[in-house]
Amino acid sequence: MTTANNQASTSFPVRRMDYEFDDMPKYWCDNEPSLTHYFTGLSTLFPEGESYFVRSVRALRPRAKANKQLDRDIGAFIGQEAMHSKEHHAFHVSAQKYDLDPESLERVTGTVLKGIESLFPEKWNLLVTVGLEHYTAVLVTTMMRSTHTYMKDETIRNLWLWHSIEETEHKAVAFDLYQYLYGEGLTAYVPRVAIFTLSLALITTLSTAYHIVLMKRDGQLFNLKTWRRFAAFARQHYKIFIPQFLDYYRTDFHPNDVDESDLVARTREMIGLGGEAAQATH
Numbered sequence: 001m002t003t004a005n006n007q008a009s010t011s012f013p014v015r016r017m018d019y020e021f022d023d024m025p026k027y028w029c030d031n032e033p034s035l036t037h038y039f040t041g042l043s044t045l046f047p048e049g050e051s052y053f054v055r056s057v058r059a060l061r062p063r064a065k066a067n068k069q070l071d072r073d074i075g076a077f078i079g080q081e082a083m084h085s086k087e088h089h090a091f092h093v094s095a096q097k098y099d100l101d102p103e104s105l106e107r108v109t110g111t112v113l114k115g116i117e118s119l120f121p122e123k124w125n126l127l128v129t130v131g132l133e134h135y136t137a138v139l140v141t142t143m144m145r146s147t148h149t150y151m152k153d154e155t156i157r158n159l160w161l162w163h164s165i166e167e168t169e170h171k172a173v174a175f176d177l178y179q180y181l182y183g184e185g186l187t188a189y190v191p192r193v194a195i196f197t198l199s200l201a202l203i204t205t206l207s208t209a210y211h212i213v214l215m216k217r218d219g220q221l222f223n224l225k226t227w228r229r230f231a232a233f234a235r236q237h238y239k240i241f242i243p244q245f246l247d248y249y250r251t252d253f254h255p256n257d258v259d260e261s262d263l264v265a266r267t268r269e270m271i272g273l274g275g276e277a278a279q280a281t282h
């Protein structure tokens with residue numbers, strides 16, 4: 001398999017996963033309600049969010065058919081995101097037993113995104129995807145470096161790490177489609193950063209709201225001890241995230257400016273994907 005930073009020959013696999021979450025403990029992230037519900041809240045954005053990403057890319061794919069490499073990568077991007085939606089949804093279904101009803105938050109995400117999709121032109125919908133792919137690419141690097149160590153349940157840890165690997169593999173696809181269609185000049189740059197700013201505000205608002213809703217449903221809303229733990233976690237991580245989010249505002253930004261191939265290789269080993277063969281996908 002080649003990794004996404006080798007742009008000339010990029011082709012990454014679509015892995016068929018089927019995790020079983022039956023034995024997942026209630027507080028699967030460091031035995032902390034606040035950390036568990038933060039990540040569950042983020043996860044409830046994925047099934048509908050990634051379906052929206054797929055639709056936004058698919059809508060413009062016919063205009064990039066002449067670029068065979070890009071078209072192949074778009075095919076693999078769609079396959080990976082569809083699998084992420086499926087597996088995160090399976091995780092939410094299994095979490096229904098704890099009366100947290102994460103599926104209801106998926107439905108809210110779907111309603112919000114369908115509203116945005118109907119209002120925005122195709123270019124802007126693609127830009128939401130491009131921006132949130134960068135947001136995700138930043139978060140998953142820390143997940144692969146350190147955050148996974150908080151996840152004591154192996155199945156849920158592997159779900160997040162597999163997702164992190166693939167987000168890194170396909171992080172440039174939507175961006176490359178955008179540049180291919182709209183170029184690199186000021187008329188491409190201004191909407192790119194404007195929609196990114198909006199998208200960051202949207203995802204921060206939704207994930208914060210979902211975090212609070214899940215804490216309330218679990219009767220933990222006033223558990224100050226666990227909130228303090230989350231505050232320390234957030235402080236430590238946002239110090240890392242913010243400069244990387246800001247990279248996106250550079251006029252010459254490209255997702256492959258940062259090469260995480262060693263980290264991805266180590267993470268693949270960690271979750272038993274180290275020996276996989278290259279699988280070209282279309």
Ligand SMILES: [Fe+2]
Nearest residue numbers: 050081084167
């Ligand atoms: Fe994904």
Ligand SMILES: [Fe+2]
Nearest residue numbers: 081133136167
């Ligand atoms: Fe993605």
